[in-house]
Amino acid sequence: VGEDLLLVRRRQCAGGLRIGRAGIHFHEAHGFRPVVVTQDRAEDVIDKKMKSMTKIASIMGVVIELDEEIIDNILSTVPGKKSTSKKSGSDKPDSFDPFGNLINNKSSKKQTNDKMTASQKEKILRAFAENAVNVPAIAREQETTIEEFKFWDELNVSKELFFNVYNSSWLFKDRIDAIYNLCSDERYLIENYINKLTA
Numbered sequence: 001v002g003e004d005l006l007l008v009r010r011r012q013c014a015g016g017l018r019i020g021r022a023g024i025h026f027h028e029a030h031g032f033r034p035v036v037v038t039q040d041r042a043e044d045v046i047d048k049k050m051k052s053m054t055k056i057a058s059i060m061g062v063v064i065e066l067d068e069e070i071i072d073n074i075l076s077t078v079p080g081k082k083s084t085s086k087k088s089g090s091d092k093p094d095s096f097d098p099f100g101n102l103i104n105n106k107s108s109k110k111q112t113n114d115k116m117t118a119s120q121k122e123k124i125l126r127a128f129a130e131n132a133v134n135v136p137a138i139a140r141e142q143e144t145t146i147e148e149f150k151f152w153d154e155l156n157v158s159k160e161l162f163f164n165v166y167n168s169s170w171l172f173k174d175r176i177d178a179i180y181n182l183c184s185d186e187r188y189l190i191e192n193y194i195n196k197l198t199a
Contacts, residue, residue, distance in 0.1 A: 075124050133179055137193035139180065
């Protein structure tokens with residue numbers, strides 16, 4: 001095994017790339033300028049990547065990729081511009097059967113969601129994402145955990161829906177946890193979340 005590793009290292013070195021114990025190094029002779037990687041620079045790059053992953057566009061990318069059932073749940077739960085009756089300007093009432101037969105609400109929700117345009121669906125999913133990112137920020141500001149957060153109604157977020165998405169998508173959970181961790185920096189919290197909520 002030692003000879004094979006030495007042979008691989010010789011081939012990589014001949015191509016301009018050398019792998020050593022401390023990491024990957026590029027040779028200047030092959031058109032690469034030397035790069036010094038320090039812990040501070042690495043932390044800066046990681047912080048920038050974490051911040052970019054917590055932008056609404058990144059969260060929307062995760063929300064759009066959720067299971068169809070969860071998306072239907074978001075579309076039927078989150079307030080948004082849904083199609084309404086043109087005469088009264090209000091949503092249709094819940095189905096009622098005077099004989100007590102059970103009516104499948106899931107199928108009626110599915111039919112309502114199918115009647116929405118792609119633009120309407122995107123607006124509702126975006127409203128969910130925009131409200132959901134405030135949960136970890138306000139939880140951090142209130143010095144509590146996301147699980148113990150109490151201001152769901154103030155942020156127009158259903159606790160059940162939030163945790164349904166949070167527990168079913170590791171990417172969504174990762175983004176929300178990243179926001180919570182980034183908001184430990186008070187300046188970041190104020191600039192990116194508190195100021196937007198109070199505007």
